[in-house]
Each structure stands twice: as structure tokens, then as C-alpha cells.
Amino acid sequence: xxxxxxxxxxxxxxxxxxxxxxxxxxxxxxxxxxxxxxxxxxxxxxxxxxxxxxxxxxxxxxxxxxxxxxxxxxxxxxxxxxxxxxxxxxxxxxxxxxxxxxxxxxxxxxxxxxxxxxxxxxxxxxxxxxxxxxxxxxxxxxxxxxxxxxxxxxxxxxxxxxxxxxxxxxxxxxxxxxxxxxxxxxxxxxxxxxxxxxxxxxxxxxxxxxxxxxxxxxxxxxxxxxxxxxxxxxxxxxxxxxxxxxxxxxxxxxxxxxxxxxxxxxxxxxxxxxxxxxxxxxxxxxxxxxxxxxxxxxxxxxxxxxxxxxxxxxxxxxxxxxxxxxxxxxxxxxxxxxxxxxxxxx
Numbered sequence: 491x492x493x494x495x496x497x498x499x500x501x502x503x504x505x506x507x508x509x510x511x512x513x514x515x516x517x518x519x520x521x522x523x524x525x526x527x528x529x530x531x532x533x534x535x536x537x538x539x540x541x542x543x544x545x546x547x548x549x550x551x552x553x554x555x556x557x558x559x560x561x562x563x564x565x566x567x568x569x570x571x572x573x574x575x576x577x578x579x580x581x582x583x584x585x586x587x588x589x590x591x592x593x594x595x596x597x598x599x600x601x602x603x604x605x606x607x608x609x610x611x612x613x614x615x616x617x618x619x620x621x622x623x624x625x626x627x628x629x630x631x632x633x634x635x636x637x638x639x640x641x642x643x644x645x646x647x648x649x650x651x652x653x654x655x656x657x658x659x660x661x662x663x664x665x666x667x668x669x670x671x672x673x674x675x676x677x678x679x680x681x682x683x684x685x686x687x688x689x690x691x692x693x694x695x696x697x698x699x700x701x702x703x704x705x706x707x708x709x710x711x712x713x714x715x716x717x718x719x720x721x722x723x724x725x726x727x728x729x730x731x732x733x734x735x736x737x738x739x740x741x742x743x744x745x746x747x748x749x750x751x752x753x754x755x756x757x758x759x760x761x762x763x764x765x766x767x768x769x770x771x772x773x774x775x776x777x778x779x780x781x782x783x784x785x786x787x788x789x790x791x792x793x794x795x796x797x798x799x800x801x802x803x804x805x806x807x808x809x810x811x812x813x814x815x816x817x818x819x820x821x822x823x824x825x826x827x828x829x830x831x832x833x834x835x836x
Contacts, residue, residue: 586600657684671744
């Protein structure tokens with residue numbers, strides 16, 4: 491066991507505070523990672539405040555982890571001390587179900603073990619990346635290519651793969667018109683990745699406040715959803731819409747923007763249920779879908795894709811003493827576009 495410093499929420503909705511946690515001893519197939527940077531994801535806030543249901547406390551959030559391997563177990567074959575690595579939203583799965591064997595560990599039929607707010611195979615609660623070190627089975631660790639700085643790579647472990655996976659699955663690319671709803675931590679990565687895949691990219695945002703940024707990051711068009719004319723003008727336009735917002739939307743209005751056989755895919759997860767008139771999907775054979783993160787192999791593919799094209803996330807690096815302030819700023823959409831904690835400050 492190793493004792494490390496971390497920032498934890500002691501109870502639901504309580505401010506995060508510095509504490510000490512135990513990390514397990516390095517096992518046969520484990521790697522010990524010195525965490526250098528940890529991204530702040532909106533889902534950290536949902537879980538620390540029990541917006542998605544009952545949670546485990548004290549909670550150390552963080553599933554956008556970038557660091558360097560400092561120790562490996564005797565059976566480790568994929569990594570060596572000194573390697574630049576990342577850990578995303580999960581740290582284990584059953585490895586036996588049809589989804590795990592197909593490389594879809596994120597949809598493990600027996601339940602993936604989440605990086606935090608989960609229970610590991612040892613029966614102990616998992617703790618995330620707002621900490622100095624983490625021990626993870628090598629099969630759930632990915633390599634961060636030299637082409638991406640560690641701080642800009644951290645958000646790719648959730649925000650990057652959460653957008654890459656549906657964009658690939660629904661075939662975003664040349665000749666396809668793709669809309670990204672929301673221009674935040676997830677949305678800005680959607681713009682970059684969809685553009686890099688060769689799609690024609692439109693941002694649908696509440697206002698035009700971030701239009702200049704959107705166009706700079708690769709959007710071809712940018713519209714305000716607060717303007718009713720947007721929905722009239724863009725009716726029947728898109729092959730694929732990816733919604734990154736975690737607030738309830740008028741799904742009927744967004745479905746009206748799809749072409750026949752188009753798909754509206756949700757990666758943002760509102761805390762409240764939605765209602766839907768099914769004629770919104772019946773007319774035009776449209777799909778309303780959801781998508782989570784990606785499997786380990788696809789996460790590696792995404793990192794390599796971003797590195798080859800020379801981009802990571804747009805970030806604001808902060809000290810750990812600003813985590814609570816950062817949470818409030820995320821809720822106020824006051825970050826361009828992802829907070830990343832310098833874990834040397836923990």
C-alpha cells in the first residue's frame with residue numbers, strides 16, 4: 491500500500507478538500523503511475539454532487555489522467571518505467587463477456603469498474619485522478635504519444651474519446667454534414683475531431699459568444715440555438731448531430747434538423763428524464779441514440795489520431811486549491827475549454 495495526497499469530496503455537494511488515500515500495492519500486471527495532470531470533467535461534478543444518483547464518499551474524482559510510469563509489476567509487458575501514459579473512465583471490466591472480447595469494455599455486460607465512484611475487484615472503492623499516484627492494471631492503461639503534451643492529452647482520456655467514438659461509429663467523414671451541440675469541454679473536441687475526419691462541421695450553441703473559437707478549431711458554420719430562425723434554416727440538413735450538453739433539450743426540434751436516416755447521438759447526460767414525441771423519429775427513419783466512452787483499443791486509436799494531426803485539448807491549467815472554484819466556473823460555462831489540474835500542487 492502507498493499513501494498519497496488527493497483532493498476528495500467528503501460528502502455529496504461538499505467542497506473538495508485535501509486528504510490522504512491509500513493506493514494498493516503494485517500487483518503482477520499493475521503499473522504505478524505518477525499522475526502529472528488530471529482534467530476536470532462535468533461528470534466529476536455530477537457525481538460529486540450526486541446528480542446521477544447515490545455515490546460513494548469520500549470521493550476522489552478524476553478520469554482524465556496523464557502521467558508517467560514509475561513502477562511496473564513483474565508480469566507487465568506493455569509498459570516500462572518512464573513511459574508517458576493515460577487512464578480514462580474505467581480501470582477494469584470482466585474481460586469475458588461478448589462486449590469485452592469485442593473491444594467494447596466500456597459496455598461490459600457485467601459492469602466496467604469505473605476509475606472513481608466504483609468498486610474494484612478487491613471490493614474496495616476506486617479513487618480517481620485528483621491525486622498524486624494511481625495503480626492500474628496494464629490492460630486499462632494507454633500510451634500517450636510524444637506528439638501531444640501531457641497537459642493537453644489529459645482531457646482526451648474522456649472528452650476526446652467520448653466524441654471520437656460516436657463520430658467514428660456513425661461514419662463522420664468527407665461528404666457528411668455533422669453538427670456538434672454545445673461548445674464546451676466535450677464540444678470543442680468534437681469540432682476538432684469531426685474536422686480532422688473530413689466532415690463539414692457546424693456548431694449549434696446557445697449564443698454566438700464562442701463563434702470565433704469554433705471557426706478557429708475547425709467548424710465550417712456556427713449557429714445560435716436561441717434564435718428560432720436557426721431551426722427553420724437548418725431543417726433536414728445533417729447526417730449526424732452529436733449533443734454534448736447535459737441539460738434537457740427540445741429533442742423534437744433537434745431531430746427536425748436531421749436528414750432522412752440521420753442520427754442524433756447524446757454524449758451529454760442530463761440528470762432529468764426527457765419526453766419525446768415519437769413522430770420525431772418515425773418521420774424520416776431517424777435515430778435517437780446515446781454513446782459512452784470508447785474501449786481501450788479505440789482510446790489508443792484516438793490518441794494516435796490526435797497526435798498524428800498535432801492537436802490535444804484547449805486547456806486552462808490550475809492549481810489544486812482552485813478545484814472548487816473551477817467547478818463553479820464549469821457550471822457557468824466559464825472555461826475555454828477544459829480545466830486541467832497540475833497535480834504537483836496537490
